[in-house]
Amino acid sequence: MGKKYSRGDQSNISLFKPPKSTIPLAERIRPKDFSEFVGQTHLVGPEGTIHKMIESGNIRPMILWGPAGTGKTTLARIIANKIDADFFQVNAISSGVKEMREIISHAQSSLELGRRTILLIDEIHRFNKAQQASLLQSVEDGTLILIGATTENPSFEVISPLLSRCHLYILEPLAENDIERILSRALTQDEFMRNIELTKEAREELIRLCGGDARVMLNALELAVSLSGVEMPIKIDKDKIREAYQVRHYKYDKGGEEHYNTISAFIKSVRGSDPDAAVYYLARMLEAGEDPKFIARRLVILASEDIGNAEPYALTLATACFTAVNYVGMPEAQLILAQTTTYLASCPKSNASCVAIGKALADVREKPYIPVPLHLRNAPTDLMRELEYGKDYKYAHDYDDHFIEQQYLPDELKDKIYYEPTDIGKEAYLKKYLEKIWKKRRE
Numbered sequence: 297m298g299k300k301y302s303r304g305d306q307s308n309i310s311l312f313k314p315p316k317s318t319i320p321l322a323e324r325i326r327p328k329d330f331s332e333f334v335g336q337t338h339l340v341g342p343e344g345t346i347h348k349m350i351e352s353g354n355i356r357p358m359i360l361w362g363p364a365g366t367g368k369t370t371l372a373r374i375i376a377n378k379i380d381a382d383f384f385q386v387n388a389i390s391s392g393v394k395e396m397r398e399i400i401s402h403a404q405s406s407l408e409l410g411r412r413t414i415l416l417i418d419e420i421h422r423f424n425k426a427q428q429a430s431l432l433q434s435v436e437d438g439t440l441i442l443i444g445a446t447t448e449n450p451s452f453e454v455i456s457p458l459l460s461r462c463h464l465y466i467l468e469p470l471a472e473n474d475i476e477r478i479l480s481r482a483l484t485q486d487e488f489m490r491n492i493e494l495t496k497e498a499r500e501e502l503i504r505l506c507g508g509d510a511r512v513m514l515n516a517l518e519l520a521v522s523l524s525g526v527e528m529p530i531k532i533d534k535d536k537i538r539e540a541y542q543v544r545h546y547k548y549d550k551g552g553e554e555h556y557n558t559i560s561a562f563i564k565s566v567r568g569s570d571p572d573a574a575v576y577y578l579a580r581m582l583e584a585g586e587d588p589k590f591i592a593r594r595l596v597i598l599a600s601e602d603i604g605n606a607e608p609y610a611l612t613l614a615t616a617c618f619t620a621v622n623y624v625g626m627p628e629a630q631l632i633l634a635q636t637t638t639y640l641a642s643c644p645k646s647n648a649s650c651v652a653i654g655k656a657l658a659d660v661r662e663k664p665y666i667p668v669p670l671h672l673r674n675a676p677t678d679l680m681r682e683l684e685y686g687k688d689y690k691y692a693h694d695y696d697d698h699f700i701e702q703q704y705l706p707d708e709l710k711d712k713i714y715y716e717p718t719d720i721g722k723e724a725y726l727k728k729y730l731e732k733i734w735k736k737r738r739e
Contacts, residue, residue: 321489322514325482326370332481333374334510335474336367336467346371346465350378355412357435357442359420359450359459362467365509368445371467372416381412381441388422396430403440413440420444421453428455435461469508476503478510482517492521497534505541516540555586562637563594567602571641578630578637588629592618595636606646606721613639644721652715659709666706699733711736 327333330340330347339346349355355375360368369385376383384399403413417423435442435458442462444450450459470478479502483489494502502520506513520540524530558581565573581591592614599614617636621629675685690700703710713736717727731737 320515321482321486321518322511324488325478325486325514327367327374328377330374333367333370334477334481335470336371339465339467340371340374346375350375353379355379355381355414355441357462359444359446359454359462359464360467361446361448361450361464363469363508364447365506365511365513366467366470367510368467369416369418372414372443372445375443376414376416379412379414381414382406383414383416385416385418388417388419388427391417393427393430396427400434400439403434407439414443415440416443416445418445419447421446421448421450425455428458432457432461470510471508472503475506475508475510475513479503479513479517482514489517489521491529492517493529493531495531495533498532498537501534501537505537558584558586559591559594562591563598566595566598566637566641567645569641569643569645571638574637574641575634578633582626582630582633588621588626588633589618591633592621592636595633595640599640601650602645602647603640603643604646604649605723605726606644606718608722610640610643644723646718646720646723648715648717648723655714659712663708666708669703669706671702672704697733701733701735713737 333340336344338344341347346358360371362368372385373383382402384402386395386399399413399415403415406413420428431442434440444454444462446453450464476499479499483492483494498520502513502517506516516537517540520532520536521530523539524532524536558577562574562577562581565577578591582588596611596614596618599610603610613636617632620632624632670684671687671689673680673685675681680686690702692698692700694700705712717723717730719727
């Protein structure tokens with residue numbers, strides 16, 4: 297433990313102020329070997345796929361898909377070091393065709409000398425189709441070993457020819473104990489962090505708020521240190537960690553996979569009549585900055601698709617919700633969305649009307665030219681009346697109970713039943729009524 301200085305002793309401030317480094321903490325403690333690598337044991341553990349691949353010496357092109365801060369770049373660097381290959385790292389946002397050509401040219405020259413080249417492309421999903429296609433030949437003939445790193449679903453973002461030439465490896469989110477191990481390593485092995493004291497609550501907050509992203513956690517720790525003055529040892533509490541984070545890091549990307557994952561979970565929770573899960577996923581979307589009108593539109597669709605006539609009011613409420621959200625905006629719109637979400641999740645459910653239109657559309661597409669029965673056709677002209685348009689049509693309101701049984705479907709489909717109401721909610725009444733008036737439904 298070094299000598300402790302007081303804040304009042306300004307004459308020696310240059311002696312006890314923590315040394316600065318232009319290299320970020322995340323880079324300073326980046327693992328250089330699998331023994332230091334945390335997480336992804338299914339890939340780099342003794343029985344892991346990539347571990348075995350390196351042992352065999354047969355390194356193949358690969359796509360590493362996983363959340364930010366889970367070790368994709370580190371893993372690529374370790375692989376390059378293990379096989380003693382030339383290593384190039386580029387970012388898809390800032391790299392162009394010219395740079396790719398130069399790297400490929402270098403790889404060709406190195407290969408002639410018996411040395412392999414690894415090209416790591418960060419955020420490969422940001423390469424357009426033409427840029428991705430320019431890599432095909434070099435990957436195919438082994439000129440270079442491509443390692444693409446992406447946080448986006450490769451099946452959406454990477455062209456099929458390139459994806460088919462690469463092995464796809466999925467990196468799992470880091471668990472809290474993984475983040476804890478990385479934090480402990482930073483505090484004990486980095487020379488600039490050895491005099492840092494974190495309270496138990498500060499450690500927990502640092503791990504909790506990073507969202508499983510090791511880089512975010514290390515950056516927040518480094519910022520908290522810089523915000524904590526110069527008195528040694530530097531003590532960091534929970535409030536200082538919160539100050540460093542400022543904004544919590546949610547795994548949510550509007551337009552990306554997490555966007556679709558979360559809205560899918562939200563819809564399925566409402567459909568599954570779980571208001572607690574539904575409002576939780578609603579909160580996740582709102583906190584991450586999702587457009588509230590997008591959520592409201594989904595509720596309108598869901599009210600018809602999944603609730604339907606079991607509770608017809610659901611559609612009315614959902615439509616009113618969209619209008620109100622449009623009028624009010626955030627943050628108050630979250631109250632309207634929460635009310636509508638919990639109500640719809642608590643409603644009885646039926647997809648009978650959704651199934652009905654699906655079956656009807658199938659018949660329309662299979663038999664598109666079935667004529668409308670003559671008695672149902674409108675007859676505004678003498679010629680149409682002469683052709684018996686509208687002849688023998690029975691006006692329902694002229695009969696008892698405003699109903700008279702007659703054929704409405706074309707002859708080829710006259711016995712079809714598309715809409716089959718459930719016994720749930722208000723739809724049970726509709727089912728009972730239809731069975732009462734239509735003989736074919738009773739049968």
